[in-house]
Amino acid sequence: MALLSVNNLSISFGGLKAVSDLNLELYKNDLAGLIGPNGAGKTTVFNMLTGVYLPTSGDILLDGKSIVGLKPYQINQRGIARTFQNIRLFSDLTVIDNLKIAFHSHSKYGLLGAICRLPGFYSGEREIHERSMELLRIFNLDHKWDELAKNLPYGEQRRLEIARAMATQPRLLLLDEPAAGMNPQETQDLMNLIRWIRNEFDLTILLIEHDMSLVMGVCEKIYVLDYGQIIALGTPDEIKNNRRVIEAYLGEEAS
Numbered sequence: 001m002a003l004l005s006v007n008n009l010s011i012s013f014g015g016l017k018a019v020s021d022l023n024l025e026l027y028k029n030d031l032a033g034l035i036g037p038n039g040a041g042k043t044t045v046f047n048m049l050t051g052v053y054l055p056t057s058g059d060i061l062l063d064g065k066s067i068v069g070l071k072p073y074q075i076n077q078r079g080i081a082r083t084f085q086n087i088r089l090f091s092d093l094t095v096i097d098n099l100k101i102a103f104h105s106h107s108k109y110g111l112l113g114a115i116c117r118l119p120g121f122y123s124g125e126r127e128i129h130e131r132s133m134e135l136l137r138i139f140n141l142d143h144k145w146d147e148l149a150k151n152l153p154y155g156e157q158r159r160l161e162i163a164r165a166m167a168t169q170p171r172l173l174l175l176d177e178p179a180a181g182m183n184p185q186e187t188q189d190l191m192n193l194i195r196w197i198r199n200e201f202d203l204t205i206l207l208i209e210h211d212m213s214l215v216m217g218v219c220e221k222i223y224v225l226d227y228g229q230i231i232a233l234g235t236p237d238e239i240k241n242n243r244r245v246i247e248a249y250l251g252e253e254a255s
């Protein structure tokens with residue numbers, strides 16, 4: 001069974017049909033891309049998958065069960081995490097606190113345990129600290145654990161955002177333009193990191209990206225969206241050579 005099945009998903013804003021009859025399937029361990037021109041509807045798809053927008057029609061199944069109508073935090077608890085096009089860290093908190101907050105959203109001892117400092121709270125806190133440091137090591141941010149998030153260089157803020165999404169222990173990770181604003185070396189490092197976390201954490205990843213070197217270098221299948229509709233699905237080579245995609249998005253120089 002597909003991990004994620006999107007069936008005939010549509011959303012309208014007033015008279016504008018931003019996404020129209022979208023069908024998409026992701027299987028465990030897929031590393032897929034969602035590309036298309038500005039305004040094609042890519043972020044709107046992520047917003048529907050994560051419960052930010054309620055689709056006008058259609059269904060989204062996670063493990064065969066509909067998640068339409070659930071709140072974003074409920075969808076996150078079911079295993080979908082995301083990052084945002086414009087970074088949304090807690091900029092006045094430290095690097096490690098940004099991760100701890102995400103771990104807390106899945107902690108077992110609950111609010112009462114935290115307020116009353118029940119025994120489970122202290123062991124839980126220790127575990128969260130250790131697991132946060134472990135994630136920071138993976139994302140090569142452990143030496144910055146005590147810095148305020150806002151003081152990190154841009155590329156590191158992007159990595160921290162992915163680490164924070166990972167702290168909610170997703171099975172499906174949605175990355176919205178993870179390479180935006182990165183230099184070529186940072187983009188290359190990010191590609192390696194994305195591949196590595198997919199394998200290491202047994203993840204499924206769907207990413208939106210305009211940087212074609214990243215999309216073509218890392219994605220195994222690619223969906224192309226234009227005016228809210230899927231116009232192509234294929235491997236990087238198939239997409240690069242697809243006439244409709246070249247006309248709508250890539251341009252002749254890509255072929």
Ligand SMILES: Nc1ncnc2c1ncn2[C@@H]1O[C@H](COP(=O)(O)OP(=O)(O)OP(=O)(O)O)[C@@H](O)[C@H]1O
Nearest residue numbers: 013016018036037038039040041042043044045085
């Ligand atoms: N809340 C909203 N209200 C009205 N229109 C919206 C809303 N959200 C998105 N849209 C419209 O839906 C369309 C798709 O926008 P979306 O941001 O999903 O595109 P995108 O493919 O992610 O673009 P980009 O690559 O520039 O980020 C656009 O015309 C946008 O203006």
